[in-house]
Amino acid sequence: MTVKANRSIDNEVVIIGGGLAGGAAATMMAQAGCRVLLFERESAPSHKICGEFLSAEAKQYLVRIGLDVDALGGHVISRLRLVRGASMVEAPLPFHGLGLSRRVLDNALLEHAIDCGADVRRSRDVRVLKTASGVEIDVEKFGRWAPNTLLLANGKHDLRGLRREPVKPVEDLVGFKTYFRLDATQTQALRESVEVIVFPCGYAGLQLVESGRANLCLLVDRAQLQRSGGTWDGLLRDLLRDCAHLRQRLTGATPLLDRPLAIYRVPYGFVHASKESDLPHVYRLGDQAAVIASFSGDGMAIALHSAALAVQSHRSRRGAHYYHQRLSADVAAQLARASALYRLGRSAPGQAMLIPVARAWPRGLQLAAALTRVSPRAVTRVQRALVQV
Numbered sequence: 218m219t220v221k222a223n224r225s226i227d228n229e230v231v232i233i234g235g236g237l238a239g240g241a242a243a244t245m246m247a248q249a250g251c252r253v254l255l256f257e258r259e260s261a262p263s264h265k266i267c268g269e270f271l272s273a274e275a276k277q278y279l280v281r282i283g284l285d286v287d288a289l290g291g292h293v294i295s296r297l298r299l300v301r302g303a304s305m306v307e308a309p310l311p312f313h314g315l316g317l318s319r320r321v322l323d324n325a326l327l328e329h330a331i332d333c334g335a336d337v338r339r340s341r342d343v344r345v346l347k348t349a350s351g352v353e354i355d356v357e358k359f360g361r362w363a364p365n366t367l368l369l370a371n372g373k374h375d376l377r378g379l380r381r382e383p384v385k386p387v388e389d390l391v392g393f394k395t396y397f398r399l400d401a402t403q404t405q406a407l408r409e410s411v412e413v414i415v416f417p418c419g420y421a422g423l424q425l426v427e428s429g430r431a432n433l434c435l436l437v438d439r440a441q442l443q444r445s446g447g448t449w450d451g452l453l454r455d456l457l458r459d460c461a462h463l464r465q466r467l468t469g470a471t472p473l474l475d476r477p478l479a480i481y482r483v484p485y486g487f488v489h490a491s492k493e494s495d496l497p498h499v500y501r502l503g504d505q506a507a508v509i510a511s512f513s514g515d516g517m518a519i520a521l522h523s524a525a526l527a528v529q530s531h532r533s534r535r536g537a538h539y540y541h542q543r544l545s546a547d548v549a550a551q552l553a554r555a556s557a558l559y560r561l562g563r564s565a566p567g568q569a570m571l572i573p574v575a576r577a578w579p580r581g582l583q584l585a586a587a588l589t590r591v592s593p594r595a596v597t598r599v600q601r602a603l604v605q606v
C-alpha cells in the first residue's frame with residue numbers, strides 16, 4: 218500500500234542522489250532560500266567508480282559554493298602522461314587538477330549542503346512512478362507524492378520508471394577502480410602526474426589521491442575480462458603481463474581494498490535531448506543528463522556545471538526545457554570530441570600513432586585536454602547568472 222503524503226510545500230525542491238550534481242544543487246538551492254530535500258541511497262560515505270581527477274573547473278565550482286576543497290587534502294596534479302606498452306610521453310596540463318577520493322569529496326559536499334540548510338536523508342532508495350499528470354516519487358518512510366520541482370541526480374544508470382532514451386547502443390565495457398599503496402620510488406615517480414595507459418583492450422588511469430594512495434581506474438572490453446577468466450585477479454595478471462609500465466608501478470604495491478569496485482555498460486556519449494513534451498519541473502543533472510568518456514576527466518565538472526545551470530534555470534523560472542537545451546549547447550561538443558578521441562585511441566592504427574604524434578606535437582595533448590572540458594566561457598556565464606537570480 219502506498220501512503221499519499223501531505224507535502225505541498227510551494228518552493229520545495231526534491232533531489233534524488235547525493236553525488237556531486239545532487240550535493241552541489243542542494244547547496245545552491247539552500248543558499249538561494251529554497252526548501253531542499255535530498256535523498257541518497259547509500260547509508261554512509263562510500264567509494265565510487267571514478268578516476269578521481271578533479272579538474273580546475275570542477276574545483277572552481279566547488280569553491281564558488283563555499284566548499285573548502287584545499288582542506289580535503291587532495292594531491293595536486295600538473296602533468297599528463299600518455300603510456301602505451303613501454304613508451305611514454307609527458308606534457309604539462311593546461312591547468313592544475315587534484316587527485317581527491319570521491320568518498321571524501323562527496324561526503325564533504327553533502328555535509329556542506331546540510332550546513333547551508335538542505336535536508337539530506339541517507340539510506341533512501343527512491344522510486345519514481347509515471348502518472349497521468351507527471352511523476353510521483355516513492356520514498357520509504359516518507360510516502361509517495363508529486364514534488365513541485367524534481368532534480369534527478371542519480372548518476373549513470375536509469376531510475377526505474379523514468380528511463381532515458383539512448384541515442385546509440387551502449388558499449389560492452391567493464392570499469393574497475395581500486396587503490397594501492399605504491400612503493401616509495403613509484404609513489405615519487407607518480408607525483409603530480411596523471412597517467413593514461415592505453416591497452417589494446419581498453420585503458421587505465423593512475424594517479425595519487427589524498428594520503429598518498431594511488432587510484433587505479435580502468436575500462437576494458439568485457440571480452441577481455443572473459444578471456445582473463447572473468448575475475449579481477451585474472452584481468453590484472455594479464456594487464457601486468459602485457460604492460461611493462463603498469464607492472465613497474467605496481468611492483469611491491471599493496472592493494473588497499475578487499476576487492477575493486479566494478480561498473481558495467483556506462484552510456485558514454487549520452488546527452489539528454491530535451492523535447493517540448495518534457496515535464497517543465499523535472500531536471501536531469503550530472504550523468505543523468507550527459508556522460509562524457511571517462512579518460513577526459515571532466516565528468517565531475519559537467520555534473521557541477523549542470524547543477525549550477527539547473528539552479529539558475531529554476532530560480533529564473535525558465536524551467537527544465539530551457540535548462541536541458543542550454544546544458545546540451547554547453548557540453549555536447551565536448552562530449553562528441555571526447556568520444557571521437559576515445560574511438561581513435563581504441564583503434565589499432567590510432568593506438569600506433571598515439572605516442573609518435575604526442576611526441577612530435579606535445580601541445581596536442583594539452584589541446585585534447587582543453588577541447589574535452591566545459592569551456593571557461595560557459596562556466597563564467599553560469600556563475601555570473603547565478604549571482605543575479
Ligand SMILES: Cc1cc2nc3c(=O)[nH]c(=O)nc-3n(C[C@H](O)[C@H](O)[C@H](O)COP(=O)(O)OP(=O)(O)OC[C@H]3O[C@@H](n4cnc5c(N)ncnc54)[C@H](O)[C@@H]3O)c2cc1C
Pocket residue numbers: 233234235236237238239256257258259265266267268269270271272275341342343344370371372373376392393434435436480483502503504505511513514515516517518520
Ligand atoms: C571509470 C570512470 C572514471 C571516471 N573518472 C573521472 C575522473 O577522473 N574525473 C571526472 O571528473 N570524472 C570522472 N568520471 C565521471 C564522474 O565519475 C561522473 O561524471 C560523476 O560522478 C557524475 O556525478 P553525478 O552526481 O551525476 O553522479 P554520481 O556521482 O554517480 O552520484 C549519483 C548518486 O545518486 C545515488 N543514487 C542512485 N540511485 C538512487 C536512488 N534511486 N535513490 C537515491 N539515491 C540514488 C547514488 O548512490 C550516488 O551517490 C569517471 C567515470 C567513470 C565511469
